Amino acid sequence: MPESMATNAVTYTTPGGTIENYPQLKARIEQHVGETRSQKVRLEACLKARGTASSGTKDVAGKATAFMQGLGGVFAGDEVVKGALASYAFEHMEIASYKILAAAARQLGDQDTAQTCDEICREEEEMAEWLADHIDSVVIAYLQRESSGSSASKR
Numbered sequence: 343m344p345e346s347m348a349t350n351a352v353t354y355t356t357p358g359g360t361i362e363n364y365p366q367l368k369a370r371i372e373q374h375v376g377e378t379r380s381q382k383v384r385l386e387a388c389l390k391a392r393g394t395a396s397s398g399t400k401d402v403a404g405k406a407t408a409f410m411q412g413l414g415g416v417f418a419g420d421e422v423v424k425g426a427l428a429s430y431a432f433e434h435m436e437i438a439s440y441k442i443l444a445a446a447a448r449q450l451g452d453q454d455t456a457q458t459c460d461e462i463c464r465e466e467e468e469m470a471e472w473l474a475d476h477i478d479s480v481v482i483a484y485l486q487r488e489s490s491g492s493s494a495s496k497r
């Protein structure tokens with residue numbers, strides 16, 4: 343993901359504590375923001391080595407940026423369950439995107455870019471797996487806070 347996505351994720355998930363009541367989710371998202379920054383550096387190195395930024399990579403990055411901005415809005419709107427839903431869908435979009443980029447790079451004989459995309463894809467799969475394992479606990483925590491009338495229920 344490009345820097346703007348990482349920046350948005352940080353902006354929407356850390357200050358003001360919009361998901362402070364979900365410390366595990368918050369920590370894993372912050373970890374993934376760090377991974378995202380590293381991915382950007384690795385992808386840029388690949389593109390620099392090729393001497394060009396492929397239009398395919400730009401398209402994926404642009405769509406991902408737009409989506410992440412929307413996702414930030416969901417978290418900022420105190421709707422943590424919708425945010426978890428969007429994150430889960432988003433990670434799978436990234437998995438598919440990096441599989442496509444890896445296949446294209448491999449077909450074009452760019453093994454370094456293909457390997458980098460494979461590595462990034464694995465990080466996206468790990469994030470998606472984490473969400474799959476924890477999304478139920480987010481929902482349970484949300485419902486418990488809501489039923490107890492806590493003002494923090496939706497966060």
Ligand SMILES: [Fe+2]
Pocket residue numbers: 374432433436466469
């Ligand atoms: Fe991701």
